[in-house]
Amino acid sequence: MKSIHQTLCILLISGAVCFTASAQTTVPKKNYTLVIHGGAGNITASNLPAEIAAQYKSELSEVLRHGDSILRDGGTSIDAVESCVRMMEDCPLFNAGKGAVFTAEGKNELDAAIMDGKTGLAGAVAGVTTIKNPISAARAVMEKSNHVMMAGKGAEVFAAENGLEIVDPTYFFTQNRWNDYLKAKSKADSISNIDKKHGTVGCVAVDIYGNLAAATSTGGMTLKKYGRIGDSPIIGAGTYADNASCAISATGHGEFFIRNVVAYDIAALMKYKGLPLAEAANEVVMQKLRQQGGAGGIIGVDAKGNYTMTFNTAGMFRGYIKSDGEMKVGMFMEE
């Protein structure tokens, strides 16, 4: 009988793929990439005060480093995207979780979705008002129920039953957003487009196992009415992940993203037309959506670690980090 050493040598000589003995039982390590966004809109150097811009830059960098630390240690993409979105939900700068915009009734109604590209499973919550981290509720829907989407009070009951942190709705209050709300209500029309329509946070990642995941969370539109649901919690519209194509998280004028099934359309262009990720994103965001006046953007990764941050607005809060240490944060068009 040949020894293990002999067998390894034969494999090496024959040119077969060979790992160290200890790695033979594990999946080979691949490169990882993580991308985030914090909303797209009329974000320009001239209308974003330098002090605020610095805060966004600092927060985006911190989120990227946090995601990096998870993936570098062998964490999964689904853990990384949930955790990065939680950080942005907890940060009052972004229109998700604490810092969400106000509805016409002066409330905060939150939507979120998550999808696991390895299993094809997904979870989403819509119109929730008491769940501290909607993205974690979306993950609980995915992992602890037979459903994909839950809305309103029902979703809150489910979240509570599954041990998620429940807060008083006043937790989500921030003075800045309340000021925006009052201005919008008085029809002063002085709130920026960012606040009006395009605030949302999201994260996509491919981990060292080659698995993709996507997560999106939002407070929706300022002054939204009638229990309006946007694209963020709609699988295929604002959020989608499949190892065979890509992971996408969108931000923008949600109605256009729903009607155009944006996230899945990018995946379909890759699967059925053979387009690379960046070209597929370009066709959907810069061609289809722009022609319709559908303002916004997307972030995406594929299984090879390619990434894209494509937007047809003046700016998008965004950033990426890769396993080779490459990292970049951007806000305006030319960065």
Next chain:
Amino acid sequence: MKSIHQTLCILLISGAVCFTASAQTTVPKKNYTLVIHGGAGNITASNLPAEIAAQYKSELSEVLRHGDSILRDGGTSIDAVESCVRMMEDCPLFNAGKGAVFTAEGKNELDAAIMDGKTGLAGAVAGVTTIKNPISAARAVMEKSNHVMMAGKGAEVFAAENGLEIVDPTYFFTQNRWNDYLKAKSKADSISNIDKKHGTVGCVAVDIYGNLAAATSTGGMTLKKYGRIGDSPIIGAGTYADNASCAISATGHGEFFIRNVVAYDIAALMKYKGLPLAEAANEVVMQKLRQQGGAGGIIGVDAKGNYTMTFNTAGMFRGYIKSDGEMKVGMFMEE
């Protein structure tokens, strides 16, 4: 100067397309096709009493003739699909509108969506309890708001403000569904799969102008909890229409249809891979969904009037009617 008659003769001689003088100012008439479904599931000759089967057959035929009368007179596909789905919502045989199944709390919570393939516009309502015809509320969302999707109380306020008929929630009560609910609650497990998961109604059509439309309405799953939303009101999952590809309405285990973005996936296979409608539907319903255990089916039409009624369950309440008078109603696999 040539007379109109001379001009017509020249056109005729030169082989150009020629209509009667009065038709020259209108769009040329094309063939129309309308397809309906009333849910898919364990529908077999052995478990559907002949008397009940006859009721379904009669109702499906009546809906088809109703849709035919609209399209024959030059009505639009969007009018036809809304009107046919309204008829099925009003009929207690189907799990939509009156006759909807009961939630875990013993309520009726209704979802519906509609999409216009000519304009790409869409509307949907989810979790509504007082709107007599949810499909008409979905159409109002599409035509009278800037939104695509509204949920719960907010959607009901919007519907009332827009003149839709509001009813007491008891309107939706039927003794048969209540009996199903009581049996399910007592874990007698004696309700059929049809009632459990796959009841939904839908209609797709192409009109004489070559425009497509799709509509879907449902009461969801018996004993659904936590504000669960299924695929019916999700554009791209249970409902989709685009003149450039197809109009689709789905019925089945909603979670699988959401995760697989079923309706839009069929459209994408047509647009990007060049598959004919029936092949695209087959790939999604009979391959992808079946492999995952995702039970259900879809109806579809394309702009040429081709239709499909594809299901991976034992049966699907279904039927189609074409402008040449061809009409068929089916329930079981082999029909």
